[in-house]
Amino acid sequence: CEKPDARPLRQRLLVVANRLPVSAVRKGEDSWSLEMSAGGLVSALLGVKEFEARWIGWAGVNVPDEVGQKALTKALGEKRCIPVFLDEEIVHRYYNGYCNNILWPLFHYLGLPQEDRLATTRSFQSQFEAYKKANQMFADVVHQHYEEGDVVWCHDYHLMFLPKCLKERNNNMKVGWFLHTPFPSSEIHRTLPSRSDLLRSVLAADLVGFHTYDYARHFVSACTRILGLEGTPEGVEDQGRLTRVAAFPIGIDSDRFIRALELPQVQVHIKELKERFAGRKVMLGVDRLDMIKGIPQKILAFEKFLEEYPYWCDKVVLLQIAVPTRTDVPEYQKLTSQVHEIVGRINGRFGTLTAVPIHHLMCISAGNFKRMAGLSLIAEKGGRDRSLDFFALCALYAVTDVALVTSLRDGMNLVSYEFVACQDLKKGAAQSLGAGAILVNPWNITEVADSIRQALTMTPEEREKRHQHNFVHVTTHTAQEWADTFVSELNDTVIEAQLRTRQ
Numbered sequence: 116c117e118k119p120d121a122r123p124l125r126q127r128l129l130v131v132a133n134r135l136p137v138s139a140v141r142k143g144e145d146s147w148s149l150e151m152s153a154g155g156l157v158s159a160l161l162g163v164k165e166f167e168a169r170w171i172g173w174a175g176v177n178v179p180d181e182v183g184q185k186a187l188t189k190a191l192g193e194k195r196c197i198p199v200f201l202d203e204e205i206v207h208r209y210y211n212g213y214c215n216n217i218l219w220p221l222f223h224y225l226g227l228p229q230e231d232r233l234a235t236t237r238s239f240q241s242q243f244e245a246y247k248k249a250n251q252m253f254a255d256v257v258h259q260h261y262e263e264g265d266v267v268w269c270h271d272y273h274l275m276f277l278p279k280c281l282k283e284r285n286n287n288m289k290v291g292w293f294l295h296t297p298f299p300s301s302e303i304h305r306t307l308p309s310r311s312d313l314l315r316s317v318l319a320a321d322l323v324g325f326h327t328y329d330y331a332r333h334f335v336s337a338c339t340r341i342l343g344l345e346g347t348p349e350g351v352e353d354q355g356r357l358t359r360v361a362a363f364p365i366g367i368d369s370d371r372f373i374r375a376l377e378l379p380q381v382q383v384h385i386k387e388l389k390e391r392f393a394g395r396k397v398m399l400g401v402d403r404l405d406m407i408k409g410i411p412q413k414i415l416a417f418e419k420f421l422e423e424y425p426y427w428c429d430k431v432v433l434l435q436i437a438v439p440t441r442t443d444v445p446e447y448q449k450l451t452s453q454v455h456e457i458v459g460r461i462n463g464r465f466g467t468l469t470a471v472p473i474h475h476l477m478c479i480s481a482g483n484f485k486r487m488a489g490l491s492l493i494a495e496k497g498g499r500d501r502s503l504d505f506f507a508l509c510a511l512y513a514v515t516d517v518a519l520v521t522s523l524r525d526g527m528n529l530v531s532y533e534f535v536a537c538q539d540l541k542k543g544a545a546q547s548l549g550a551g552a553i554l555v556n557p558w559n560i561t562e563v564a565d566s567i568r569q570a571l572t573m574t575p576e577e578r579e580k581r582h583q584h585n586f587v588h589v590t591t592h593t594a595q596e597w598a599d600t601f602v603s604e605l606n607d608t609v610i611e612a613q614l615r616t617r618q
C-alpha cells in the first residue's frame with residue numbers, strides 16, 4: 116500500500132539553452148543579484164512545471180575569477196539553474212558572431228553577411244570554431260550533472276552542435292533538440308559554409324523538433340539534398356539509425372495570464388490604463404526590437420491607416436512596447452534609430468498638443484510603466500535591458516482592442532497567444548492565430564492599414580466568435596502540453612530504437 120506522502124516520480128529534465136532564464140548582475144566580490152530575462156524561449160519554458168527540471172546555460176555575464184564563479188553558481192543553484200561560464204572572447208565570436216550574425220539572419224531568410232560568404236574567410240572559420248568550442252563547454256557541464264535516465268533537452272540554433280558532443284560522451288543519453296526559430300528552405304540552408312557539419316550534429320539527437328510541419332519538412336529535405344540521406348515519414352535515416360523529426364507547436368502558460376487578471380495589482384493597472392486612454396481604442400505591439408519583428412512596417416502601416424481614415428486620428432492609440440536586444444550590434448542600433456525617427460515623424464504629423472497617436476516604449480519596467488499610465492511617456496532609453504513587469508504586461512493585454520503582430524518571419528510568436536489569454540470573452544482582435552485572427556502580409560502596408568480598420572470596426576458578435584476560436588486554441592495548446600508531448604515522444608523514440616537494435 117502507498118505511503119501517505121508518496122508522490123509519482125517526476126522525470127528529471129536537463130533543459131539546455133544558451134541563456135539561463137535569469138541574468139546575473141554582480142553586486143560585490145561574492146554577491147550577485149538575479150533578474151528575469153525576457154524572450155519567447157524563457158516565457159515558454161517557465162510555463163513547463165511538471166518535470167524535475169534543471170536549467171543549464173550562460174548567465175549573460177563574464178565571470179573571470181573563481182570567487183565570483185563559486186558565488187554565482189551557488190546563487191543560481193537556488194533557482195535550479197546551472198551556469199556555463201563563457202569568456203568574453205568566446206561570447207564575441209560564438210554568440211555575437213556565429214549565432215547572431217550568421218545563423219539568426221540566415222534562418223529568418225535575411226541571408227549571410229556579405230564578408231562571410233566564403234567558407235575560407237578567417238572570420239567565418241574563427242566564429243565557427245568558437246561555436247563548436249562553446250557547444251563543447253555546454254556539453255561538459257551537461258555531462259557533469261547528468262544522471263542515468265535524465266532527459267536532455269537542447270534548445271535553439273545556438274546549440275546545434277550539442278547533440279553530437281553529448282552523444283560522443285555518452286551514447287545512451289536521451290537527447291532531444293528543439294528549434295525556436297524557423298528552419299529555412301534547404302535552398303537557403305545550403306548557402307551556409309558549415310551546412311553539413313551542423314545537420315550531422317543535430318542528427319545525433321534522438322528527436323528533433325520544430326514549431327511547424329513546414330520547418331520539419333525543410334530540415335528533412337536539407338538532410339536528403341545536402342547530405343544525401345534518406346527522408347522517411349518519421350524523420351531521417353542514416354545507415355539504419357533513425358533520427359525522429361516532428362513538429363511540436365509551442366504554447367504559453369495560459370492559466371498564469373488568466374489568473375493574473377484577477378489580482379488587485381493588475382486591476383489597478385487596468386483601471387489606470389482605461390482612464391488614461393478613455394475615449395480611444397487601444398492597439399498594442401509587444402516585440403523584441405529585432406528586424407524580424409517588422410516594427411517599422413507596423414508603424415508605417417499605422418501611418419497609412421491614419422492617412423486613409425483620418426476619422427480615427429484622435430480615436431485610436433498604438434502602444435508599441437519594444438525590448439531592446441543585441442544592443443551592441445550595429446544593425447540593431449540602426450533599427451532603433453529608424454524606429455525612433457518614424458515614430459517622431461508620425462507623431463509630429465498626426466499628434467495634437469494633448470495626444471500623440473503612437474507611444475513607443477523601450478525597456479519598460481514596473482517603474483516607468485507608472486509614469487506611462489500617469490501621462491508622460493514617449494520613448495525612454497534605459498541603460499540596461501529591463502523587462503516589462505508581468506502584471507503591467509497583463510493589464511496592457513487586457514485593455515487592448517487590437518493586437519498588431521507584423522513579424523516578417525517568426526518561429527511562432529507568443530505575444531499573440533498572451534494577448535488572447537488576457538482578453539475577456541466579449542473581446543477578440545487581430546493576431547496571428549489562423550481562423551480567429553485577421554491575417555496580413557506585413558510587407559503590404561495598404562493591406563495592413565485596411566485590416567486595422569477592419570479589426571477596429573468589427574461587430575461585437577464577430578469579435579466574440581473569432582476570440583472563442585483563439586481562446587480555445589491558446590488554452591488547449593499550452594507550454595506544458597508542448598513539453599509533455601516532446602518528452603514523451605523522446606522517451607518512446609529511444610525505446611523503439613533500443614527494440615530495433617535488439618531485433
Ligand code: ADQ
Pocket residue numbers: 153154155156158159295296365401402403436437438478479501502503504508525526527528529530531533
Ligand atoms: P521571441 O523572438 O522572443 O521568441 P515571442 O515568441 O513573441 O518572440 O516571445 C516574446 C516573449 O517575451 C513573450 O512571452 C513576451 O511576453 C515577452 N516580452 C516581450 N516584451 C517584453 C517586455 N518588455 N518585458 C517582459 N517580457 C516581454 C523566440 C522566437 C519566436 C518563438 C519563441 C518561442 O523568435 O518565434 O515563438 O522563441 O519558441
